Amino acid sequence: MQRRQGRVNAGLLLLLYQISQVGLQNIPSVTLGVLALNIFLFLNPVRPLSEVCISVNEGFYRKNWQRLLLSPVHHADDWHLYYNMISMLWKGIMLEKKLKSIWFAYIIAVFSVLIGVVYMVLEFMLVKILDDPSYEMHCAVGFSGVLFALKVLNNHYNPGRVSSILGLQISSKYACWVELVAIHLISPGTSFAGHLAGILVGLMYTMGPLKKIMKACTGIYLKKAVGHLRNYYWNSQAFQQCYYGYPGYQYRTPRNYYDYTGGLTEEEQLERAVLNSLNERGRNFIEIKRERILCKNLFLSF
Template sequence: MRNRQRGSNLGLLLLASQVFQLGIDNIPPVTLATLGLNVYLFLFPAKPLLRTCLSVREAYWYRDWSRLLLSPFHHADDMHLYFNMASLLWKGIKLERKLGGAWFAYLLSVFSLLTGLVYLLLETGLTHMTEDSSYSLQCAVGFSGVLFGLKVVNNHYHPGGATYIMGLPVANRYACWVELVLIHIMNPGTSFVGHLAGIVVGLLYTTGPLKSLMKTCAGFVTSNGQYGGQQTYYNSSGYSGYGTPYPPNSGAPYRQQYDTRTPSAPPQHPYTAGLSEDEQYETAVRASLNDRGQSHHAQTSSGKGLPSHF
């Protein structure tokens, strides 16, 4: 696929600067991989933009359901990409450390798909309510719908505090609603319904049945609410430990290490420094709250023109 025609590439330079300031080692792997996928598909799009954007007409009427998968990961221009990816860095670092890499990847996958589905339902509803078929023709592209959903989840796990929007403090629990309106007023080319769809998906997770449904579908969720399987935590220097003491089918070096300990001494994994699972979890939460990445707050969408931007 031929490279997208770009202008000054200012957005890509700003994004590279943002990543350099944070340090790649300080960005958890799922967040980094998601950022890399978005950048790659901007440089080498899977299809032309008008064939990846999502609308009722293209997805439902013409049965082009592949747009549900493609639309979140394509962007209209480099500044659109920059604002979305800068926001992903800020939210992803906090949430991936809070939830663990496996669950965060699961969350991103579900949110990416559901945001598109809710967008189609909202546009279909508006078409029938207003008897205006233009709602079914509006084609949206970009990751910011998913980011609005992540913002709701982040505020749920980190309650309290305020965000400054245009110099005015706004309680975090209401910030997504204020940003929803302001972004649409300041950038009419953005997709109001796409952003609203992300908020709806976030609320379905935090206050609705989505989280329970995801746990039911995920075979690695244990009865106490902790996520099973290997779970990685991070500090400002990168990897800090694993939630699972050792792999189920680990080799002889691991078994020998535990066999040499006295029966009365609890086994300690070399990466956990003797911390219990709860203590590791609390340490990870404190690290995420103190991380400098939380100060880099960015807008979730920008740009103008068609298609409208998620």
Template sequence: MRNRQRGANLGLLLLASQIFQMGVNNIPPVTLAALGLNVYLFLFPLTPLLQACVSVEACWGGDWRRLLLSPLHHADDWHLYYNMVSLLWKGTRLERRLGGAWFAYILTVFSLLTGVVYLLLQWALSELTHDFSYNMQCAVGFSGVLFGLKVVNNYYYPGGVTNVMGMPVSNKFACWAELILIHVMSPGTSFVGHLAGILVGLLYTHGPLKSVMKICAGFLMGGSNGYTTGQRTYYSSSGFSGYSGTHGNFPYAQNWRSQPDPNLHPYTGGLSEDEQYEAAIRASLRERAHATQARPAYGFNIPPEPGSMEELRQHRLQRFAR
């Protein structure tokens, strides 16, 4: 497969800068492997986006491999950049807490299950509204999995306040605020795909998913559930201490700006993940004012192929003719 021709690939350059400033040795191995796989498949995709994105129509037609492909393919370098920077934060934090084996397990299960929940939600919307265009909406990207990881992260690190576009929001509800914000700021993003990720995260933290995963792991490990609650240290002795005091999880959130974390790594420029994301949104909006085609900032829906537009129009006409 030929690598993509994407000009300067500024998003890739910025991602590389973030990684090397953080230090490759300071990134836990599973997080680094997941990041590397996403970058590799962006440069050398296994299939075109329209054949990798997940939709009810394609999967019901028998192309179930899209459940594996869709989380690992991205629309452009900025789409990849935003998702991978978010993975760096969440992955490092969670892998340090849960251990590499369990975190890899979570990534695998969440990647598959987010696609399944997405299909069920789209099918339900189609049946409830009698609008069959929902079955044709095709989503691609890792952001659904990241929303699930955000729910898990807030579960293991409860409390604190997240700054969402200047508004303090409890971490307990931050994922819901971001779900709405991203959809409003970038209408091309997959609202249902992100919602699916949140629901999968809730199934893990407040539903039966974690227990089922432990049982399955127990069978695979010959009676051991393979799960550890202790922290695992994967970091070098260079002084990088992870993310304590960042990401909006502060014991005294109202004072966090006046008490900067002395261990904050310089690669963030002193910004939390949410502040970086806000800056990225603003930069994306400024760029769109000069661009002829908007680039989604955080996951997106692939538009239908040109040949299916007439079919989509007929479905809608049939809906309103009833």
């Protein structure tokens, strides 16, 4: 699985032309980032395609889990890149505006990894059902699995539409299934299991538990972040109290003698000091004890 060298990348040039026609300012940030990443890795691949594609043999048996991250963003040739990125361009423009950029980026990241896992499960099932070990060696590469999942999402959020596939008007509800079969018949070399994995992951999101799981994971992360911030704030306040004597301590510049004495004579100042001392003794003993223990623990932790 190697790229053909020594020729003009017509597909890449056409892709850049199409992007320029749409206008960079009209492409949402995450979609533009995905396009840029795939184009960059096509021109500067991390490794040869045979070392980034995902298969049961490489991913499961040899534990090359990094291929789950690398395989979606590498393409076999410039036309493979062109068709995938044009599809990503239009799907991204429609979905990112609806789902918002942060959540859309989260979806892209989760789908990219999960589709590779589902793909290996499907290939492993074919090995067992057909008793054909060759399916363990089938190595897939490209962003098309993620695009099939996004197509499911797009059809879910925009119901009632009609798609034209090979001249046939197909309801958007079934379009992804018809397209799956059509692509496999037209181009038998494409990964049927990879495309099917994309559809299944998309259905797991729209009809299954995947969306709830993703939201739950996001909630757990946010709770931890808020908890860390609260602990930091509380410890800062407690440290301030131990160090300065009370919360909210503010340094004040020295004032003149009259401000300190309030115009009182020495005898009056002494009398006021005795009264303040007696009032101070009336503080709650338990609170003072708790502050001392708290201060001790804080300083021991440093």
